[in-house]
Amino acid sequence: MAYTGSLTQSDAWKDLAEHHEKIRNIHMRDWFAEDPNRFHNFHLEAAGLSLDYSKNRVTKDTMSMLLRLAQEQDLSTKIQAMFDGEAINRSENRPALHTALRNFSDRDIFVDGENIMPEVRETVHRMEEFCWKIRRNQWRGYTNRPFTDVVSIGIGGSFLGPKLASSALKPYWDSRLSIHYLANIDGSHITEILKRLDPATTLFIIQSKSFGTQETLKNANACRQWFLDNGGTEDDLSKHFTAVSSNIEKATAFGIDEENIFPMWDWVGGRYSLWSAIGLPLALAIGIDNFRELLRGAHDMDEHFRTAPLDQNMPVIMALLGAWYVNFFGVNSHAILPYDHYLRSLPAYLQQLDMESNGKRVSIDGNVLDYDTGPIIWGGVGTNGQHAFHQLLHQGTHFSPCDFIMPMTSHNPIDNFHAMLVSNCLSQSQALLQGKSEEQAINEILATGKSKAEAIVLAPQKIIPGNRPSNTLYFQKSTPRSIGALIALYEHKVAAQGMIWGVNSFDQWGVELGKQLGDKVLGALESTDKGNDFDGSTNGLIQAFHQMQGLL
Numbered sequence: 001m002a003y004t005g006s007l008t009q010s011d012a013w014k015d016l017a018e019h020h021e022k023i024r025n026i027h028m029r030d031w032f033a034e035d036p037n038r039f040h041n042f043h044l045e046a047a048g049l050s051l052d053y054s055k056n057r058v059t060k061d062t063m064s065m066l067l068r069l070a071q072e073q074d075l076s077t078k079i080q081a082m083f084d085g086e087a088i089n090r091s092e093n094r095p096a097l098h099t100a101l102r103n104f105s106d107r108d109i110f111v112d113g114e115n116i117m118p119e120v121r122e123t124v125h126r127m128e129e130f131c132w133k134i135r136r137n138q139w140r141g142y143t144n145r146p147f148t149d150v151v152s153i154g155i156g157g158s159f160l161g162p163k164l165a166s167s168a169l170k171p172y173w174d175s176r177l178s179i180h181y182l183a184n185i186d187g188s189h190i191t192e193i194l195k196r197l198d199p200a201t202t203l204f205i206i207q208s209k210s211f212g213t214q215e216t217l218k219n220a221n222a223c224r225q226w227f228l229d230n231g232g233t234e235d236d237l238s239k240h241f242t243a244v245s246s247n248i249e250k251a252t253a254f255g256i257d258e259e260n261i262f263p264m265w266d267w268v269g270g271r272y273s274l275w276s277a278i279g280l281p282l283a284l285a286i287g288i289d290n291f292r293e294l295l296r297g298a299h300d301m302d303e304h305f306r307t308a309p310l311d312q313n314m315p316v317i318m319a320l321l322g323a324w325y326v327n328f329f330g331v332n333s334h335a336i337l338p339y340d341h342y343l344r345s346l347p348a349y350l351q352q353l354d355m356e357s358n359g360k361r362v363s364i365d366g367n368v369l370d371y372d373t374g375p376i377i378w379g380g381v382g383t384n385g386q387h388a389f390h391q392l393l394h395q396g397t398h399f400s401p402c403d404f405i406m407p408m409t410s411h412n413p414i415d416n417f418h419a420m421l422v423s424n425c426l427s428q429s430q431a432l433l434q435g436k437s438e439e440q441a442i443n444e445i446l447a448t449g450k451s452k453a454e455a456i457v458l459a460p461q462k463i464i465p466g467n468r469p470s471n472t473l474y475f476q477k478s479t480p481r482s483i484g485a486l487i488a489l490y491e492h493k494v495a496a497q498g499m500i501w502g503v504n505s506f507d508q509w510g511v512e513l514g515k516q517l518g519d520k521v522l523g524a525l526e527s528t529d530k531g532n533d534f535d536g537s538t539n540g541l542i543q544a545f546h547q548m549q550g551l552l
């Protein structure tokens with residue numbers, strides 16, 4: 001039974017629905033023509049980032065109504081509750097305190113009556129010592145040679161954040177260390193990584209909050225065996241294997257020395273854990289000072305999110321714009337388009353952050369929602385996407401709001417590459433806005449020497465409706481500080497959206513069923529002697545596996 005929640009019954013929601021009817025056929029071109037200051041009127045700055053949101057299907061009235069929606073949902077109180085460490089992850093009875101991991105203020109933060117800040121600072125200090133030892137060759141491999149490679153074994157939040165930040169900050173890497181990420185449970189991936197490495201100079205970091213994730217444990221065991229089969233001994237393991245986990249018992253049972261285990265806490269969600277010791281591979285690559293700068297950038301954004309009025313609050317504005325399209329235009333996807341090679345992992349990172357957080361069908365109280373929540377997040381790096389999926393963005397029957405993300409200066413300013421890259425970014429958002437009218441299309445065809453009759457036939461193929469919304473997020477350069485702010489911006493956008501939609505953005509029960517079924521299916525794949533009682537399709541696929549493996 002659908003639940004009619006307070007959101008769709010709220011005054012602001014009803015006003016927005018009515019307002020949508022009035023403005024849905026107005027072209028943004030007209031608003032730009034009417035208001036020469038539209039860029040300035042729909043523009044925000046925070047923590048070194050700038051947001052141009054003028055190319056959205058909104059007027060000042062729309063924004064006021066959206067802000068009223070946020071107020072009616074008590075957004076400011078909910079934001080405060082998150083920072084204060086209230087157990088806002090209600091289904092797991094936990095706070096969501098990733099902001100404590102980058103709290104450079106003197107505010108103490110309490111969980112169950114205990115100030116967590118000393119332990120947070122102590123962990124960064126331990127990370128610092130560890131990084132110094134590895135980077136200064138004080139901690140070496142079993143043949144006394146310095147480490148050349150670090151393999152980070154982890155998946156989901158224990159992988160995507162460090163992977164994103166380390167590729168975003170590649171110019172800051174210590175060239176003596178290569179970092180490899182092993183996530184997927186795929187014999188080909190682990191083989192491809194290990195075949196290039198020397199066990200004597202390879203350090204492993206097992207990254208798992210639970211230390212119970214199937215993929216991570218399988219990969220970790222295989223790496224351990226590879227190490228032992230290729231020269232290392234049991235006594236050498238402690239030099240080469242470290243872990244980050246909240247499950248010390250399981251990590252020590254695996255064979256990691258307790259002093260080589262960095263802590264994780266229940267009050268940090270996996271997908272929000274980059275800022276904890278899960279960031280260790282990143283800190284090894286870029287150095288602890290740069291890692292601290294990343295934390296500072298995130299802290300700058302935290303302070304903005306915590307204190308800025310809602311109408312000037314960048315994550316809140318982005319959250320409201322997203323909700324406007326999902327709930328009133330019926331849009332179900334959102335494209336992330338970074339124009340920066342170093343940010344190419346951003347869409348994959350945001351898929352977990354957004355879809356695991358807000359891919360929810362019930363409210364935080366367990367009521368089935370009568371409105372849509374988190375959109376499908378997709379995207380890819382510009383300009384590659386322009387030669388692939390942008391066709392659909394411009395002329396498809398669906399429209400997908402886009403975030404264009406662009407540093408204004410490059411780490412590699414060769415020739416006029418960067419101006420060309422930026423020009424592509426700006427012309428894409430411009431094309432989405434402007435489109436191409438029938439008249440323009442006809443004139444363009446006539447200019448090629450075709451007849452009027454031919455032009456009329458061909459024109460519909462060339463017409464581009466435009467009026468397709470986008471944000472442009474820009475900043476000086478991809479630095480640890482700006483990347484910290486950028487990632488925190490999206491964390492807070494997602495949290496604010498979840499708060500408005502009334503869902504719990506900090507649990508992920510939907511991923512559990514597949515894990516539960518996995519063991520039984522594995523048992524069936526590994527044995528041919530008993531019949532299976534799965535559905536017909538699964539039974540058929542298991543049989544195909546047996547046949548193609550030559551087991552039948």
Ligand code: F6P
Nearest residue numbers: 155156157158208209210213270
């Ligand atoms: O995919 C589900 C999930 O629980 C994510 O939320 C988490 O980031 C990932 O698995 C890895 O979990 P762990 O760090 O406990 O291995």
